[in-house]
Amino acid sequence: MVSSLRAEDQSLRGSFKDLVVWQRAVELSLAVYKLTACFPPSERFGLSNQLRRASVSVASNIAEGYGRATKGEYVQFLGHAHGSNCEVLTQVVIARGLHFGSEEALQITEDLANQVGRMLVVMMRKLRS
Numbered sequence: 629m630v631s632s633l634r635a636e637d638q639s640l641r642g643s644f645k646d647l648v649v650w651q652r653a654v655e656l657s658l659a660v661y662k663l664t665a666c667f668p669p670s671e672r673f674g675l676s677n678q679l680r681r682a683s684v685s686v687a688s689n690i691a692e693g694y695g696r697a698t699k700g701e702y703v704q705f706l707g708h709a710h711g712s713n714c715e716v717l718t719q720v721v722i723a724r725g726l727h728f729g730s731e732e733a734l735q736i737t738e739d740l741a742n743q744v745g746r747m748l749v750v751m752m753r754k755l756r757s
Contacts, residue, residue: 644694649747653687653709656740660716663723663733671728679719685712686744703755710748716741 693705
């Protein structure tokens, strides 16, 4: 009974794919992959890998939290997404300092991460109230 109610609940409220914050987080991941494609080969297992994993984690945690059973769990996963987003922002600063990637690609990535971060904070506030 509980599992069928949960499935009904989700179908009534749509999919995580409908969330603008999830859509922007996916855009962020795509931007990170484009940015890191031109990093030096020596960074394949370094900063490039870290950036990619952190960016994928943002969208993944939003989706996973959406699929959880309680609002508290959802907020917790949004918090994980926010933490990963902060990792992305930090790593973009490092990439810029090392002159990895074009300034345009760095700026696009940074702007998307800032936008996603703001959206996550708003979502968490609303869910907690």
